[in-house]
Amino acid sequence: MAHGLRPGPAGSSPAHTRRALPTSTRTHLTNWVAEHPALVAGLAPRGASLAPAVREGLRFGLRHQMLAIEQGCLKGTLARSRAGGELADLIKAASLIGRWTAKSENPSTVFALLGVRP
Numbered sequence: 001m002a003h004g005l006r007p008g009p010a011g012s013s014p015a016h017t018r019r020a021l022p023t024s025t026r027t028h029l030t031n032w033v034a035e036h037p038a039l040v041a042g043l044a045p046r047g048a049s050l051a052p053a054v055r056e057g058l059r060f061g062l063r064h065q066m067l068a069i070e071q072g073c074l075k076g077t078l079a080r081s082r083a084g085g086e087l088a089d090l091i092k093a094a095s096l097i098g099r100w101t102a103k104s105e106n107p108s109t110v111f112a113l114l115g116v117r118p
């Protein structure tokens with residue numbers, strides 16, 4: 001199992017969750033959450049288990065100028081065209097969640113809907 005993740009509710013692997021995400025933010029987050037309760041139920045524990053790897057990745061990216069902090073925002077410098085396979089899927093999913101969060105007046109609402117604490 002990748003990164004030591006434990007499976008959540010039936011069918012809620014990280015890859016399954018990414019495939020279930022909509023293609024754009026035209027799908028409202030509240031609607032998506034209501035339609036996918038089993039997937040949302042497994043997000044918090046899976047996310048928490050990734051924290052050490054994410055911290056390490058952030059340090060690596062900042063140290064090697066693949067990530068930058070500009071005006072308080074984290075920016076990636078890796079061209080999307082260079083990413084393929086699972087990495088491209090991860091970037092696409094993270095981008096959607098980021099856009100959903102940006103559209104919300106209160107980002108903590110997004111975290112609460114997804115069952116995670118910032």
